[in-house]
Amino acid sequence: MRLLYKATEKLLRILISGLGISERFIIKRLPFTASEFAVPVFIIGAPRTGSTIFYQALTNSLDVGYVDNLVDLFYESFIAGFMLSKALYGKKPHNNFDSFHGSTRRYGGLHAPSDCGAFWYRWLP
DSSP states (O other): OHHHHHHHHHHHHHHHGGGGTTHHHHHHTOSSOGGGGOOOOOOOOOTTSSHHHHHHHHHHHSOOOOOBHHHHHTTTOHHHHHHHHHHHHTTOOOOOOOOBTTBOHHHHGGGSBOOOHHHHHHHOO
16 A cells, blocks of 8 residues: 555656646636735744644644645645645645654645645755
8 A cells, every 4th residue: 555655656746747837827827815825834843842743733723724745745836736635625624643753644644734845855955
């Protein structure tokens, strides 16, 4: 099962890599404004300090936008990832409070909150 997940993830990454180029075109046609996402919240903490469980509790109980594991797969084109995540999950809670060294993918699937490491490593290597 894990091998199938890894193969699917690699295939998705290959297919998604071209979306970053077309993101400007997608942004111009979005049905929302920037004011809907006016207050970003960054949760920053050293390992083993409770930042992951805080992130999970915050995103599960409040109506906030967050990067889930599905959006993390689209780290080169967040807009496409958010659109797909919204279409699949809507505003359903993720109900995931497990992690392994901050990663929720193993326990919570694609809707669980993500630390979005690939995005941060892309811009801050």
